[in-house]
Amino acid sequence: MCHVVNKIFFFLVIIGVPLSVAGSLLHWSQTLMFIVYCLTIISLAAFMGRATESLAVISGPRIGGLLNATFGNAVELIISIFALREGLIEIVLASLTGSVLGNLLLVAGLSFFVGGLKFKRQKFNVYDARHNSGLLMFGVIVAFVIPEVFSMGMSDAEAISLSTGISIILIILYLAALFFKLVTHRGVYQHVSDQEGGDHAHEEPEWSRKKAMLVLALSTAAVAYVSESLVHTFETVGETFGWSELFIGVIIVAIVGNAAEHASAIIMAYKNKMDVAVEIAVGSTLQVAMFVAPLLVLISLFFPVQMPLVFTLPELVTMVTAVLLTIVISNDGETNWFEGATLLAAYLIMGIGFYLL
Amino acid sequence: MCHVVNKIFFFLVIIGVPLSVAGSLLHWSQTLMFIVYCLTIISLAAFMGRATESLAVISGPRIGGLLNATFGNAVELIISIFALREGLIEIVLASLTGSVLGNLLLVAGLSFFVGGLKFKRQKFNVYDARHNSGLLMFGVIVAFVIPEVFSMGMSDAEAISLSTGISIILIILYLAALFFKLVTHRGVYQHVSDQEGGDHAHEEPEWSRKKAMLVLALSTAAVAYVSESLVHTFETVGETFGWSELFIGVIIVAIVGNAAEHASAIIMAYKNKMDVAVEIAVGSTLQVAMFVAPLLVLISLFFPVQMPLVFTLPELVTMVTAVLLTIVISNDGETNWFEGATLLAAYLIMGIGFYLL
Amino acid sequence: MCHVVNKIFFFLVIIGVPLSVAGSLLHWSQTLMFIVYCLTIISLAAFMGRATESLAVISGPRIGGLLNATFGNAVELIISIFALREGLIEIVLASLTGSVLGNLLLVAGLSFFVGGLKFKRQKFNVYDARHNSGLLMFGVIVAFVIPEVFSMGMSDAEAISLSTGISIILIILYLAALFFKLVTHRGVYQHVSDQEGGDHAHEEPEWSRKKAMLVLALSTAAVAYVSESLVHTFETVGETFGWSELFIGVIIVAIVGNAAEHASAIIMAYKNKMDVAVEIAVGSTLQVAMFVAPLLVLISLFFPVQMPLVFTLPELVTMVTAVLLTIVISNDGETNWFEGATLLAAYLIMGIGFYLL
Secondary structure, eight states: OHHHHHHHHHHHHHHHHHHHHHHHHHTOOHHHHHHHHHHHHHHHHHHHHHHHHHHHHHHHHHHHHHHHHHHTTHHHHHHHHHHHHTTOHHHHHHHHHHHHHIIIIIIHHHHHHHHHHHOSOEEOOHHHHHHHHHHHIIIIIIHHHHHHHHHTTSOHHHHHHHHHHHHHHHHHHHHHHHHIIIIITTTTTOOSTTOHHHHHHTOOOSSOHHHHHHHHHHHHHHHHHHHHHHHHHHHHHHHHHTOOHHHIIIIIIHHHHHHHHHHHHHHHHHTTOHHHHHHHHHHHHHHIIIIIHHHHHHHHTTSSSOOOSOOOHHHHHHHHHHHHHHHHHHTTSEEOHHHHHHHHHHHHHHHHHHHHO | OHHHHHHHHHHHHHHHHHHHHHHHHHTOOHHHHHHHHHHHHHHHHHHHHHHHHHHHHHHHHHHHHHHHHHHTTHHHHHHHHHHHHTTOHHHHHHHHHHHHHIIIIIIHHHHHHHHHHHOSOEEOOHHHHHHHHHHHIIIIIIHHHHHHHHHTTSOHHHHHHHHHHHHHHHHHHHHHHHHIIIIITTTTTOOSTTOHHHHHHTOOOSSOHHHHHHHHHHHHHHHHHHHHHHHHHHHHHHHHHTOOHHHIIIIIIHHHHHHHHHHHHHHHHHTTOHHHHHHHHHHHHHHIIIIIHHHHHHHHTTSSSOOOSOOOHHHHHHHHHHHHHHHHHHTTSEEOHHHHHHHHHHHHHHHHHHHHO | OHHHHHHHHHHHHHHHHHHHHHHHHHTOOHHHHHHHHHHHHHHHHHHHHHHHHHHHHHHHHHHHHHHHHHHTTHHHHHHHHHHHHTTOHHHHHHHHHHHHHIIIIIIHHHHHHHHHHHOSOEEOOHHHHHHHHHHHIIIIIIHHHHHHHHHTTSOHHHHHHHHHHHHHHHHHHHHHHHHIIIIITTTTTOOSTTOHHHHHHTOOOSSOHHHHHHHHHHHHHHHHHHHHHHHHHHHHHHHHHTOOHHHIIIIIIHHHHHHHHHHHHHHHHHTTOHHHHHHHHHHHHHHIIIIIHHHHHHHHTTSSSOOOSOOOHHHHHHHHHHHHHHHHHHTTSEEOHHHHHHHHHHHHHHHHHHHHO
16 A cells, blocks of 8 residues: 555656645636645655655664654744745634644544544554653743743744744753653653664664665755745635635645645554654654744844744634643543544634634 | 322322422412422422332342432433423523532532531542532533534534534443443442442332332322423513523522432431532532533424533523532542532632522 | 751751840841741741651551641741731742742752652552542542633622632532541542551651640741741842842742652652652642632631732743643553653743743
8 A cells, every 4th residue: 555655656756746846836716726735745745754764764863753753743844934035923823722732632633533443442552642641742832832821921033032042941851851851761661562762773774875865865855845835825826716715724734744644543553563753743842832833933143034933813712722732632642533534523612713713 | 208298299299290290280380380390390300219229129220220319310301302392592502511510519518528527527528529529520511511612613513513513422432431330330439348249239119110110100190290391381481580590500400300300319428428418419400401402402403493512601600610610629539628618618609690690 | 867867957956046036136137037937937847847757656547647638838828928928929929939849840940850769660550640630630630720810800809709709619529628538538539559558557746746746836836927027128139140030939938848848749749759759749730729728718807908819921831831741651550750840840840931921
């Protein structure tokens, strides 16, 4: 199945990239181009994922972990930087929200649900679950709620100072979490039965180092190019479909930016590799909250319009409730189809809310 | 002891129903009639409970579970429909809040406290506790907080659309939870020691199917009649005692509507059957949040005044904190008298708050 | 090491107390005196701690527990009463907030971090952790959030009534918690391996009962005297350093008032006595939230300006998020350096917020 998917993505890239170039030069219908851009980015993201995975296998678990951590949300980072340069702060914050919600509720929900249709009870490392719960609580609830509340009584400049300080702390703690997981406590919390690190070491990389780096460089450049064009279609597309900027950011951009992760997580859950499925869903959320979001705040300092780490109230409340729900559901290191259905129902409720807003 | 209680309830019904009819026809003092109505409803609810229980035993666990789920909060549903028809949306939302608070804090609190006076440590199924925690988080925190926050920036029509969508999702997930518990995962999470399902199967029903259905039909009709009269006394009673509509709804209606459950849960805890006591308290809360409340929203679509799923801020905050407290206290599957005291103290704090408001 | 520290504190008291008297009589620079007062109070607090500890060893665990519970936050209580008499309600509420944040995030964070540098995984009694989680949820989230939200729709007099009611309930539940821990469930939840109560019984007190009571009386009197002077320097110091009253209360007063506890908790963590370290950090928080804060509300009823239990929004939100983070991190009864780092990062974020506010 994977082979077929890879071929489809290859085909989509082969025609998507030229079409993207042609379309933006010849000013084709923006709604049509929006669809072309989205499909092209999804396909390019799949290539970036495979290249990163190959490099991770070649470089060993430590550097591999770092690579995954850096390139895992590269697409989203690139789209956001272009949006930020245009001053589209609302869309960037909305797409960060969408990534958090999409990973925690849609990706994890689908994984638990699909996996649960095949297996009655699926288990994953309970220590990882608790470690992730602490980080979710910190990265989303502490680090996002504090600037929201404090900035109410602050000038814009003070709010930017606060956001900058929080962003630096978030990135340092994210790096510390990698150091903890890959260096000081590597393997400490592993069950004897699921030492996948061992298997991983003997894995064969799909591509050679050279080929992987070339693919990564080319697809990153292509994503950057297409993302810039994508950002310019938002206004027209919103008017055409009656979608608000918030809905585009929270739901559409988030699904496009995370499509590759959605697929892998569900496949892993179906193979009963719940540790990997959870790592993709929750790990990706943490990356967005503790690395991508603060990095964008810092990058925006060099742009005309600075982005504070201050979400709208609906964005903040959906993220906070999504985190609380995920913690309560995943903290026991077990899942079933109904827990997946609960997460999906929560995503649906939030989706309706953002659509109507 | 149960026999004596049953006789008292029989006696109360025998004189309560005629008195209710006479009182409303002859326009007796509304304050007096308020007390008569309340006692009559409590007694009728006990009969409905016994009839449902008999039918559940006869029909086997699956249909029995469905019956309990449907008729468990029938009294409250009936009172609320009459209040809704009168456009008393505030009282309906308040009584839903009161049911959630009453079940989570007062019923569970009294059960844990009374049971804990007799037993040092009482245990119940930890898997059920976690399953319930996830549902409480979803049913109260996600599904009630989202419309509150989103409706701030919406027109009334949009808020009703959002509430309708959320209500449909809540009811579907509630049915899915029953399907999960009674069909796909029946007995999967049971400890070997507490397979009460087995004992339950051999239980003798108190009444025959025919008698049970007759009692259920008659007492439901009587509750409906008396409830309608009760709703009309709220205004006068509020003025007489200096109670706000909010206090009547949250505290008084909730206690009347759930009196039968209060008694059973405490008796079960005193017999150290904590699984049943928790099931009554938390199960009833989930029924209110995920079935009764959304059903009322949908029913209100056919009435002149539609009810959105938007509580007042004090209602929402008390429910959210009650859920968080319950999850933290019950998640380990163990209770003692002090945990009961903590829940009761929380109820008392909220009661004072609603009284003073 | 302890001997050297004790000598430094002795030296600081010997010169600090006379300097404090001289400084306030001769009207020396308030900024200088602020530093002198702070150091003197920290040193006196160390003496009070040693005296209380000696009395606790002499009186046995029950009375000892009560003594610790009463005198543990005596310094803070004394400073607050003087501030309250001056009508400085904002500073009192801020310093209560600071105590909660300081104990939960700074003290626990440093303990987990420093202990974790030496030990890979440190464990403490998981039953205590859960018991504490329930109390934190009640004492901070229920009892502090309810008056905040309800008082919005209330007159000042009603808000004071609500605060008074909640304060009485908090103190009763705090005493019930002591009764639970020291009488009805003493030793029930102890692991066989960590019955430190047994060792404790054979401990030698540092001072005789007579000497301990004399030291306690004298140092309490001295703290009271110096605290009153300290309160009068806040305004000038704030202007000099550009600190807001909120920052002084939340960060400075809290650090001065809890310095002794900080030191003990970290030493205990470094000795791998995590049960004691957690007891100091979380136990102290509970004492502040459930005993000191409500007691101050009740005492303020006799002063010209009454203090409601209504914090500012930033204060409330930081406390709520700190409690949620602590519960998620400590609920498994295990710590490591990274969990400590997470708590410290949260403290830092909040500190920046209060500084900029």
